[in-house]
Amino acid sequence: MALLPILSYPDPRLRTIAQPVKEVNDDIKTLIKDMFETMYDAKGIGLAASQVDRHIQLIVMDLSDDKSGARVFINPKVTPLVEEKQPYEEGCLSVPEVYDEVERPNKVRIEALDGKGKPFVEEVEGLLAVCIQHEMDHLNGVIFVDYLSRLKQSRARDKVRKVLKQRDKHLEPVKA
Ligand code: ZN
Numbered sequence: 001m002a003l004l005p006i007l008s009y010p011d012p013r014l015r016t017i018a019q020p021v022k023e024v025n026d027d028i029k030t031l032i033k034d035m036f037e038t039m040y041d042a043k044g045i046g047l048a049a050s051q052v053d054r055h056i057q058l059i060v061m062d063l064s065d066d067k068s069g070a071r072v073f074i075n076p077k078v079t080p081l082v083e084e085k086q087p088y089e090e091g092c093l094s095v096p097e098v099y100d101e102v103e104r105p106n107k108v109r110i111e112a113l114d115g116k117g118k119p120f121v122e123e124v125e126g127l128l129a130v131c132i133q134h135e136m137d138h139l140n141g142v143i144f145v146d147y148l149s150r151l152k153q154s155r156a157r158d159k160v161r162k163v164l165k166q167r168d169k170h171l172e173p174v175k176a
Contacts, residue, residue: 004038004052009095009143009160016055018048018139020075024117028058032072032115035060040067044093046131048138051094059135063127072115078136080105081123088130090144096163098156102147104133 007014021028031054039047039060049058059073085103092098107125110132114120124132134144145156 001037002034003041004034006038006042006047006051006093007053008164009092009145010157011094013053014050014094014138014143015141016050017141018050018055018057021056021058021113024074024113024115028056028074029115031058032060036062036070039093042093045127046135047093048135050138050141057139059132059139061128061131061135063131073110073132073135074113074115074117076110076112076132076136076139078132079109079111081107081109088127090130090134092134092144094138095143095145095156095160098145098159100145100148100152102134102144104130106130108132 031049035047035049035052035058038052039045039062045063046059046061049056057075059076061071061073062069063071082105084105086106087101087103088106089099090102106129107123108129110122110124112120137144137146145153148156
């Protein structure tokens, strides 16, 4: 298992369109494990392969408080089941410490393969519906701040730069 570096907004690699997974082989299974480890370490609830610079259609998610709700979505297709959109406050591991409201349909159908390559269809609502749409956006090179005003996008870029700088400081060796 390994922690994978997470790309940060506005890294252009986050704009790459993810390709379908051809086969759920050992390489993919290892990547899934590493993505879960990375997501849990960063205290996130969802992570798309795009965010760790692997541009394939793979999403991991866990909406539970105790790591008991691990879900894998491979080659997902998401269809809204309602027209009405509702606001939900979103954040993103690629846009650290930035949170804002995005409006999305809060009921969707998901068609995907699970972590073993088995197909499934599920109708979901609420947080899972919001989260899968946020992660699907990553696979399509879209980041949640794209929905915000230009001013908020520019503030988000400043904030991320600041947060990353702060993190770098903490990583510096202590010079005694
Ligand atoms: Zn995200």
